[in-house]
Amino acid sequence: MKLILALFAALLALPAWAAQLTIELDHTSKTWQTADLLTHPDVQTVQITDDVSYKRNMTYRAVPLAALLPGLTPANHLQAVALDGFAAELTAAPLLQTHGARAWLAVEDPANPWPALAEGKPSAGPFYLVWTDPQAGRIGPEQWPFQIAGIKQLKTVAERFPALLPDPTLAANDPINQGF
Numbered sequence: 001m002k003l004i005l006a007l008f009a010a011l012l013a014l015p016a017w018a019a020q021l022t023i024e025l026d027h028t029s030k031t032w033q034t035a036d037l038l039t040h041p042d043v044q045t046v047q048i049t050d051d052v053s054y055k056r057n058m059t060y061r062a063v064p065l066a067a068l069l070p071g072l073t074p075a076n077h078l079q080a081v082a083l084d085g086f087a088a089e090l091t092a093a094p095l096l097q098t099h100g101a102r103a104w105l106a107v108e109d110p111a112n113p114w115p116a117l118a119e120g121k122p123s124a125g126p127f128y129l130v131w132t133d134p135q136a137g138r139i140g141p142e143q144w145p146f147q148i149a150g151i152k153q154l155k156t157v158a159e160r161f162p163a164l165l166p167d168p169t170l171a172a173n174d175p176i177n178q179g180f
Contacts, residue, residue, distance in 0.1 A: 019126030024152040037107040042067045052144040060106035066096045077154045080145040088145035101137025106130045
C-alpha cells in the first residue's frame with residue numbers, strides 16, 4: 001500500500017502536460033517547449049475580438065510570430081503543420097508585420113487550458129496562430145491554423161512550381177503579374 005501511495009504521490013508531482021513546437025528554417029531548426037514560450041521575453045497577453053475558431057472574444061498568452069522567425073524575409077514561404085497532419089501554407093510577409101494585422105503564436109498554458117473548440121473536440125492548443133487587427137491585412141480564416149505541431153520553411157511557390165510563372169516578357173505591373 002505504501003508503494004502505491006508513493007507512486008501516486010510521484011505522479012502528482014510531475015509537471016502538467018506540456019507541448020513542443022519545432023520551427024525549421026533554411027538556416028536553423030529550433031524546438032520550443034511550452035514553458036520556454038510562456039516565459040519568452042516578448043510574450044504578451046493579447047485580446048482577440050471574434051476569434052475565428054472559437055467564434056467569440058478570447059485572451060491568449062502569445063509571442064509575436066516574427067520574433068520566432070529570425071532571418072526570414074517577406075518573400076519566404078512557410079507551412080504550419082497541425083497535430084492531425086493538416087498543413088496551412090503561409091507567405092511570410094504578413095507573418096513578419098509589426099503594424100496592422102499582426103501574427104501571434106498563442107501558447108496554451110497547461111495550468112490554464114483553453115476551452116474545447118466544440119463539444120467532444122479538443123482545444124485549439126497547444127499552439128495557435130492568431131491575429132490582432134486581421135482586417136487590416138485581409139487575413140482569412142485559413143491563416144488561423146490551430147493545434148500547430150511545427151512550422152517549416154518551404155521554397156517559394158515560384159521555386160516549387162516554375163511552370164506557373166507568368167511570361168517573363170510581361171511588365172512587372174501587368175495585371176497577370178499582379179495576380180501571381
